[in-house]
Amino acid sequence: xxxxxxxxxxxxxxxxxxxxxxxxxxxxxxxxxxxxxxxxxxxxxxxxxxxxxxxxxxxxxxxxxxxxxxxxxxxxxxxxxxxxxxxxxxxxxxxxxxxxxxxxxxxxxxxxxxxxxxxxxxxxxxxxxxxxxxxxxxxxxxxxxxxxxxxxxxxxxxxxxxxxxxxxxxxxxxxxxxxxxxxxxxxxxxxxxxxxxxxxxxxxxxxxxxxxxxxxxxxxxxxxxxxxxxxxxxxxxxxxxxxxxxxxxxxxxxxxxxxxxxxxxxxxxxxxxxxxxxxxxxxxxxxxxxxxxxxxxxxxxxxxxxxxxxxxxxxxxxxxxxxxxxxxxxxxxxxxxxxxxxxxxxxxxxxxxxxxxxxxxxxxxxxxxxxxxxxxxxxxxxxxxxxxxxxxxxxxxxxxxxxxxxxxxxxxxxxxxxxxxxxxxxxxxxxxxxxxxxxxxxxxxxxxxxxxxxxxxxxxxxxxxxxxxxxxxxxxxxxxxxxxxxxxxxxxxxxxxxxxxxxxxxxxxxxxxxxxxxxxxxxxxxxxxxxxxxxxxxxxxxxxxxxxxxxxxxxxxxxxxxxxxxxxxxxxxxxxxxxxxxxxxxxxxxxxxxxxxxxxxxxxxxxxxxxxxxxxxxxxxxxxxxxxxxxxxxxxxxxxxxxxxxxxxxxxxxxxxxxxxxxxxxxxxxxxxxxxxxxxxxxxxxxxxxxxxxx
Amino acid sequence: xxxxxxxxxxxxxxxxxxxxxxxxxxxxxxxxxxxxxxxxxxxxxxxxxxxxxxxxxxxxxxxxxxxxxxxxxxxxxxxxxxxxxxxxxxxxxxxxxxxxxxxxxxxxxxxxxxxxxxxxxxxxxxxxxxxxxxxxxxxxxxxxxxxxxxxxxxxxxxxxxxxxxxxxxxxxxxxxxxxxxxxxxxx
Numbered sequence: 001x002x003x004x005x006x007x008x009x010x011x012x013x014x015x016x017x018x019x020x021x022x023x024x025x026x027x028x029x030x031x032x033x034x035x036x037x038x039x040x041x042x043x044x045x046x047x048x049x050x051x052x053x054x055x056x057x058x059x060x061x062x063x064x065x066x067x068x069x070x071x072x073x074x075x076x077x078x079x080x081x082x083x084x085x086x087x088x089x090x091x092x093x094x095x096x097x098x099x100x101x102x103x104x105x106x107x108x109x110x111x112x113x114x115x116x117x118x119x120x121x122x123x124x125x126x127x128x129x130x131x132x133x134x135x136x137x138x139x140x141x142x143x144x145x146x147x148x149x150x151x152x153x154x155x156x157x158x159x160x161x162x163x164x165x166x167x168x169x170x171x172x173x174x175x176x177x178x179x180x181x182x183x184x185x186x187x188x189x190x191x192x193x194x195x196x197x198x199x200x201x202x203x204x205x206x207x208x209x210x211x212x213x214x215x216x217x218x219x220x221x222x223x224x225x226x227x228x229x230x231x232x233x234x235x236x237x238x239x240x241x242x243x244x245x246x247x248x249x250x251x252x253x254x255x256x257x258x259x260x261x262x263x264x265x266x267x268x269x270x271x272x273x274x275x276x277x278x279x280x281x282x283x284x285x286x287x288x289x290x291x292x293x294x295x296x297x298x299x300x301x302x303x304x305x306x307x308x309x310x311x312x313x314x315x316x317x318x319x320x321x322x323x324x325x326x327x328x329x330x331x332x333x334x335x336x337x338x339x340x341x342x343x344x345x346x347x348x349x350x351x352x353x354x355x356x357x358x359x360x361x362x363x364x365x366x367x368x369x370x371x372x373x374x375x376x377x378x379x380x381x382x383x384x385x386x387x388x389x390x391x392x393x394x395x396x397x398x399x400x401x402x403x404x405x406x407x408x409x410x411x412x413x414x415x416x417x418x419x420x421x422x423x424x425x426x427x428x429x430x431x432x433x434x435x436x437x438x439x440x441x442x443x444x445x446x447x448x449x450x451x452x453x454x455x456x457x458x459x460x461x462x463x464x465x466x467x468x469x470x471x472x473x474x475x476x477x478x479x480x481x482x483x484x485x486x487x488x489x490x491x492x493x494x495x496x497x498x499x500x501x502x503x504x505x506x507x508x509x510x511x512x513x514x515x516x517x518x519x520x521x522x523x524x525x526x527x528x529x530x531x532x533x534x535x536x537x538x539x540x541x542x543x544x545x546x547x548x549x550x551x552x553x554x555x556x557x558x559x560x561x562x563x564x565x566x567x568x569x570x571x572x573x574x575x576x577x578x579x580x581x582x583x584x585x586x587x588x589x590x591x592x593x594x595x596x597x598x599x600x601x602x603x604x605x606x607x608x609x610x611x612x613x614x615x616x617x618x619x620x621x622x623x624x625x626x627x628x629x630x631x632x633x634x635x636x637x638x639x640x641x642x643x644x645x646x647x648x649x650x651x652x653x654x655x656x657x658x659x660x661x662x663x664x665x666x667x668x669x670x671x672x673x674x675x676x677x678x679x680x681x682x683x684x685x686x687x688x689x690x691x692x693x694x695x
Numbered sequence: 696x697x698x699x700x701x702x703x704x705x706x707x708x709x710x711x712x713x714x715x716x717x718x719x720x721x722x723x724x725x726x727x728x729x730x731x732x733x734x735x736x737x738x739x740x741x742x743x744x745x746x747x748x749x750x751x752x753x754x755x756x757x758x759x760x761x762x763x764x765x766x767x768x769x770x771x772x773x774x775x776x777x778x779x780x781x782x783x784x785x786x787x788x789x790x791x792x793x794x795x796x797x798x799x800x801x802x803x804x805x806x807x808x809x810x811x812x813x814x815x816x817x818x819x820x821x822x823x824x825x826x827x828x829x830x831x832x833x834x835x836x837x838x839x840x841x842x843x844x845x846x847x848x849x850x851x852x853x854x855x856x857x858x859x860x861x862x863x864x865x866x867x868x869x870x871x872x873x874x875x876x877x878x879x880x881x882x
Contacts, residue, residue: 085791118796275830281877281878284759286762
């Protein structure tokens with residue numbers, strides 16, 4: 001069988017199906033007599049009673065059949081056991097079918113029991129989902145602002161749950177054992193001492209330095225067995241947190257990925273979904289209905305714009321193309337230069353914040369917070385510049401949005417990465433007594449606090465005055481310049497991802513950071529709720545790509561990988577370069593020492609297995625096995641794609657054969673009935689044979 | 696079994712429970728809603744099976760259907776005469792098909808019927824154009840409507856006849872991500 005491109009077939013058949021060259025009587029092929037006798041049509045008809053037995057009312061049954069008859073799905077053999085509710089006939093038909101089935105009493109009782117059970121389970125499910133925090137708020141937000149903004153709040157709630165889970169793990173594995181088995185600090189209870197002040201809560205020094213918030217608190221306690229001691233539990237707690245987060249985030253990413261991208265571009269049915277599945281039938285509020293109408297309309301307008309853009313793009317001459325690529329190259333260089341400048345600024349801020357001694361307390365506070373201020377400034381200014389740049393690059397609208405999004409994500413995570421790199425490389429140990437790890441923990445703590453303060457100030461000192469300005473003086477110059485506040489979902493999600501990454505990076509040096517993070521996230525929920533409901537106006541456009549949950553969870557995964565890499569690089573240091581004097585791994589015991597002692601104490605076979613697993617001789621076969629498995633999946637996927645293509649072509653062919661034969665049959669039948677009708681016979685007789693033999 | 700209601704006989708309620716996805720209480724509540732639409736027309740007592748039909752203008756004024764752009768088509772699909780005059784049977788049938796426990800296959804069949812404006816059991820280009828016009832409230836120009844409909848037919852038409860048969864529609868909607876949650880009316 002020759003391989004034909006699908007395009008050829010479609011063109012060939014369109015002639016045949018839109019005007020009948022076979023019969024001079026214009027009739028739709030499905031209205032012909034033989035159509036109802038076709039096996040495929042017969043198979044799709046449900047078993048119906050032909051006579052209306054003691055029906056509720058005498059309804060027109062034959063009319064029903066011809067209209068509804070060949071539409072219901074479900075093969076014939078399913079009919080006797082198919083529950084009545086699922087049958088696609090009106091209630092009279094169901095009642096008569098029920099009469100016929102009355103014999104099987106016990107079956108109907110069993111079925112009604114299973115229905116009741118399912119109903120109870122559904123009600124329990126509904127009650128539980130109603131118990132989820134803030135469900136009512138989310139519903140209200142969805143009604144007023146659409147699904148995109150609701151997705152942000154759902155993501156926020158997910159992060160709160162994640163952080164609370166981390167807190168539980170920390171309490172169980174880190175805080176609990178240390179408090180229980182501590183030997184040295186039990187005599188001095190934690191209270192406000194000599195040099196402590198309120199400023200300590202912002203700087204993380206003094207009072208907080210001695211508290212369980214930071215690494216230095218967790219010394220090796222009285223639990224001193226070889227394989228069960230507080231340092232090992234500490235390490236196990238941190239590793240469990242990171243590993244659990246990895247599993248949860250990867251699971252969410254792949255679930256979303258399967259839904260959105262499984263079918264590939266070729267089979268994407270975006271426009272059809274928007275038309276047939278786009279309207280939400282549960283909408284009852286006129287404002288929500290108007291919003292949904294505008295979303296659908298804007299989606300379709302976006303699709304149309306992309307079509308016209310791709311047409312324009314295809315018409316570009318060679319000269320235009322070359323100029324465009326050169327322009328894009330230079331613009332990307334400009335972007336890289338800007339990024340380089342931003343990173344230098346962060347380095348400069350980090351260096352400056354190192355020497356804070358001898359200044360007035362306010363100045364030293366600002367100096368200590370200089371790196372977070374620099375990072376936030378960079379992340380506020382550069383995306384605006386990126387947006388201006390991308391408007392010169394002549395991409396389609398969605399491509400522009402995606403490009404800006406990718407650049408912003410890279411900027412945010414890279415600025416954090418650069419900052420961490422500079423901290424870990426340039427922090428000098430000030431005194432022999434002070435704890436280096438506590439210094440790192442303090443930086444993370446400051447980042448977390450500053451994020452929260454930024455969100456707070458943004459909502460109350462920027463958005464609220466803006467809204468008041470629009471209400472009181474709507475036509476003033478400032479109001480027109482500033483514009484109405486819109487809730488930009490991707491950038492707010494990026495902020496959430498950033499704060500969660502900070503929490504992951506800092507959890508080793510500041511174990512109570514997830515708790516602080518959970519509290520700040522909950523406060524952020526209410527702040528953003530205030531900002532959205534009171535100050536913002538609904539965004540008229542909704543870019544599906546930018547609000548997809550796959551993107552959010554992928555960003556989270558990037559953050560997690562960065563945190564894991566940072567931690568790994570920090571811990572993996574050759575012996576002797578850095579001896580920590582505080583915390584669980586103080587007193588000259590590095591991480592490897594402690595784990596080495598534990599592994600040595602295990603029985604022989606377990607020890608050798610563990611050593612083998614950690615060695616490189618195991619890594620190579622593992623990688624090879626993974627490559628083999630991946631290759632088999634990819635090749636199976638490709639073979640399935642080819643099979644789908646072939647089946648589609650076969651379907652088109654059989655369908656056209658069927659139409660042709662039905663029309664031929666009808667023509668011949670009609671010719672038999674009216675032999676005296678004059679007809680241009682020569683045309684039919686010289687018709688070519690069935691299209692399937694043509695090529 | 697506690698409260699004595701005289702709207703339906705027990706046997707009628709059993710029949711309704713078997714034929715729809717509603718419980719006894721919900722069916723009685725639906726009867727209350729049906730009666731609310733036309734209290735002078737709909738009797739309180741249905742035990743002797745009165746032949747009452749409520750005109751479509753009253754039914755589409757229900758809050759559940761008022762904002763729906765396809766409300767006329769919905770009411771027309773589920774009514775016996777095809778014009779929208781619904782008996783109580785049709786009323787219950789309609790909400791049963793749209794309720795949460797109704798399976799995907801049932802919803803797909805009824806969705807196809809709703810979108811098939813000329814009831815020829817195919818969704819042709821004119822049906823698509825009418826659907827789109829109702830969905831966008833006439834905001835798109837005719838050329839844009841035509842372009843979108845062409846694209847949709849190109850995506851979903853599997854057997855190449857430039858119409859969507861039920862199997863084309865079913866195949867397309869089975870992969871739609873939020874069809875089930877969208878095609879649902881709470882009553």
